[in-house]
Amino acid sequence: MRLTEVSPTTDNCCLLNRCFLNNPLANVVVIGAQWGDEGKGKITDLLSRSADVVVRYQGGVNAGHTVVVNDQTFKLHLIPSGILYPNTDCIIGSGTVIDPKVLIEELDMLDKLGVSTSHLFISESAHVTMPYHRMIDQASEERRGDHKIGTTGRGIGPTYADKSERTGIRILDLMDPEGMKKQLRWTVNYKNVILEKLYNLPHLDPEEVIAEYQVYADRLRPFVADCSLKIYDAYQQHRNILFEGAQGTLLDLDHGTYPYVTSSNPVAGGACVGTGVGPTMIDRVIGVAKAYTTRVGEGPFPTELHDEMGVALCERGAEFGTTTGRRRRCGWFDAVIGRYAVRINGLDCLAVTKLDILDEVDEIKVCVAYEIDGHESKDFPTNARQFSRCNPVYKTLPGWKQSTIHCRTLEDLPPKALDYLKFLASIVEVPIAIVSLGAERDETIIVEDPIHGPKRALLYSNGESQAMSA
Numbered sequence: 001m002r003l004t005e006v007s008p009t010t011d012n013c014c015l016l017n018r019c020f021l022n023n024p025l026a027n028v029v030v031i032g033a034q035w036g037d038e039g040k041g042k043i044t045d046l047l048s049r050s051a052d053v054v055v056r057y058q059g060g061v062n063a064g065h066t067v068v069v070n071d072q073t074f075k076l077h078l079i080p081s082g083i084l085y086p087n088t089d090c091i092i093g094s095g096t097v098i099d100p101k102v103l104i105e106e107l108d109m110l111d112k113l114g115v116s117t118s119h120l121f122i123s124e125s126a127h128v129t130m131p132y133h134r135m136i137d138q139a140s141e142e143r144r145g146d147h148k149i150g151t152t153g154r155g156i157g158p159t160y161a162d163k164s165e166r167t168g169i170r171i172l173d174l175m176d177p178e179g180m181k182k183q184l185r186w187t188v189n190y191k192n193v194i195l196e197k198l199y200n201l202p203h204l205d206p207e208e209v210i211a212e213y214q215v216y217a218d219r220l221r222p223f224v225a226d227c228s229l230k231i232y233d234a235y236q237q238h239r240n241i242l243f244e245g246a247q248g249t250l251l252d253l254d255h256g257t258y259p260y261v262t263s264s265n266p267v268a269g270g271a272c273v274g275t276g277v278g279p280t281m282i283d284r285v286i287g288v289a290k291a292y293t294t295r296v297g298e299g300p301f302p303t304e305l306h307d308e309m310g311v312a313l314c315e316r317g318a319e320f321g322t323t324t325g326r327r328r329r330c331g332w333f334d335a336v337i338g339r340y341a342v343r344i345n346g347l348d349c350l351a352v353t354k355l356d357i358l359d360e361v362d363e364i365k366v367c368v369a370y371e372i373d374g375h376e377s378k379d380f381p382t383n384a385r386q387f388s389r390c391n392p393v394y395k396t397l398p399g400w401k402q403s404t405i406h407c408r409t410l411e412d413l414p415p416k417a418l419d420y421l422k423f424l425a426s427i428v429e430v431p432i433a434i435v436s437l438g439a440e441r442d443e444t445i446i447v448e449d450p451i452h453g454p455k456r457a458l459l460y461s462n463g464e465s466q467a468m469s470a
């Protein structure tokens with residue numbers, strides 16, 4: 001069955017299901033269309049109601065996905081945001097990097113809050129973050145001085161680097177106690193040379209690391225599975241699969257603002273590599289974007305606001321990192337980035353979040369193009385040096401100056417808020433399918449007839465195609 005049964009109620013989740021009853025969810029990738037923290041957790045949780053399987057495909061505990069249900073806040077770093085639905089299988093895919101200590105803390109947190117994790121599966125091929133990865137991440141950031149990336153310090157880059165260098169430890173390695181001992185003795189001694197000679201850090205005792213990771217291995221053993229096969233089985237049974245991206249398009253290792261990026265591929269294409277599914281198995285891609293822009297860490301950010309408006313967006317939007325608590329840099333919506341995200345991910349539609357944060361703003365600006373060295377361009381420059389010289393060209397729209405948090409349909413929105421959304425859809429050239437006006441599930445408008453005119457036909461699993469009409 002493609003959809004979970006729903007009872008016809010008038011609540012907003014019903015609206016969602018009505019929408020997806022007509023348009024079966026099929027296999028969908030949810031990605032961040034900006035620099036992360038767009039509200040992917042909220043949107044994934046919302047869509048998970050219609051999903052049978054939810055899969056994280058990249059990133060590690062650098063991610064912080066927040067789900068709020070009836071005033072209860074869940075901060076998830078590795079466990080997919082579908083975990084609150086007991087009948088939805090949740091998979092941590094092979095493209096992720098797993099810090100077992102943090103994962104176990106997350107399991108304990110959910111257990112305490114009464115959330116079952118018996119439907120969680122961990123790929124045996126996922127790589128494992130080790131203590132030396134965290135140490136090297138933090139020490140190398142310090143070494144970089146003014147050139148630092150502003151990483152989360154969670155060892156993500158060094159874990160992926162070891163994967164590429166082929167010195168990584170995988171979950172399946174942890175599952176073999178004797179093999180793990182041999183492998184860790186060699187690897188920890190190898191890393192000790194780097195810790196001591198390059199970073200002047202104390203060396204690690206291999207036996208202590210082995211003992212620590214043996215405890216983690218025993219705890220995680222029941223969750224370990226061949227997840228690529230599990231996903232394929234679900235696909236063959238016509239079950240709905242939702243791929244949950246972490247980070248965002250502009251943090252992508254290949255397509256983001258390198259070197260100020262993360263070390264994985266958050267873009268939609270990463271879902272295939274990071275789970276072992278073929279591109280033909282993906283039906284739709286949804287991009288999540290805030291109604292403005294934020295960024296954590298270093299790197300160029302053309303629409304960043306250094307004035308009171310930036311402070312106001314940060315405070316009103318509670319823009320502090322879920323993982324590190326760092327203040328997020330805030331700025332206006334950047335449509336050049338939006339169009340780039342549409343192109344790089346093949347977006348079918350957008351979910352626009354945090355519209356409510358703009359409720360009190362007098363005038364709202366949207367960056368419609370960049371001015372680079374005297375020329376105007378609507379295209380995102382992949383040359384990072386050029387990007388840091390881009391100046392935003394703004395269009396100013398009037399604010400609506402009233403609360404939107406209680407709006408449940410487009411008709412409920414103040415006309416100027418609707419105009420703002422219509423403008424975003426037209427400038428980014430993609431329909432808006434979901435509008436979020438608060439952290440709770442029901443603080444959402446599900447747009448059945450997306451407000452932007454037809455861009456492309458959506459293909460559904462039954463082979464029918466239906467144009468998204470205005």
Ligand code: GDP
Pocket residue numbers: 032036037038039040041042063064065066067068317322353354355356357436437438439
């Ligand atoms: P993610 O990493 O993309 O999942 O996003 P985060 O969870 O790091 O940050 C998004 C924050 O905004 C979280 O605290 C959410 O609870 C909150 N949030 C999501 N959507 C909305 C919204 O529409 N309005 C408001 N006010 N908060 C939202």
Ligand code: IMO
Pocket residue numbers: 032035036037038059062063064065149150151152153154155156157245246247248251260261262263296297298322
């Ligand atoms: P979610 O999934 C926002 C940023 C860091 C830093 C850069 C590299 O919650 O959207 P890393 O630790 O990955 O090597 O840091 O990437 N970053 C994020 N920013 N949201 C995230 O995840 C992020 N994960 C990493 O701040 O600039």
Ligand code: MG
Pocket residue numbers: 036037038063064065066322
């Ligand atoms: Mg986040």
